[in-house]
Amino acid sequence: MSTVIDAPLTQGARELLRRLVLNDEGTVRTALEGGASAFADTPVLDRKTEALVGLAALLSVGANATACRVAVEHARGARASDEELVAVLLAVAPAIGNARVVGTAPALELAMGFDETNRLD
Numbered sequence: 001m002s003t004v005i006d007a008p009l010t011q012g013a014r015e016l017l018r019r020l021v022l023n024d025e026g027t028v029r030t031a032l033e034g035g036a037s038a039f040a041d042t043p044v045l046d047r048k049t050e051a052l053v054g055l056a057a058l059l060s061v062g063a064n065a066t067a068c069r070v071a072v073e074h075a076r077g078a079r080a081s082d083e084e085l086v087a088v089l090l091a092v093a094p095a096i097g098n099a100r101v102v103g104t105a106p107a108l109e110l111a112m113g114f115d116e117t118n119r120l121d
Contacts, residue, residue: 051075068111
């Protein structure tokens with residue numbers, strides 16, 4: 001059962017979403033190269049939020065430590081704290097499930113600069 005949210009899209013959001021739905025090559029390329037900030041004169045998401053969302057996406061698909069490291073560096077460059085980085089994993093946990101959380105946590109740990117010697121025994 002789907003729920004329809006009764007909130008009108010702005011014309012700009014509607015047009016952008018329609019172009020993505022239609023797999024418009026230029027729109028998709030711009031999204032992949034520049035993220036949300038590539039579509040707005042004034043970004044809708046601040047740099048830190050966009051970086052944390054990017055990290056969440058990587059964690060949700062089980063990305064390796066190298067991919068996560070780039071996202072962690074990007075988020076830290078936007079002033080995200082270690083607590084916020086770990087909170088991202090906790091925030092996506094209900095959506096990705098136990099197996100993915102446990103499997104992805106080591107990649108985030110390595111990406112944040114922790115190594116085997118910092119593990120709990």
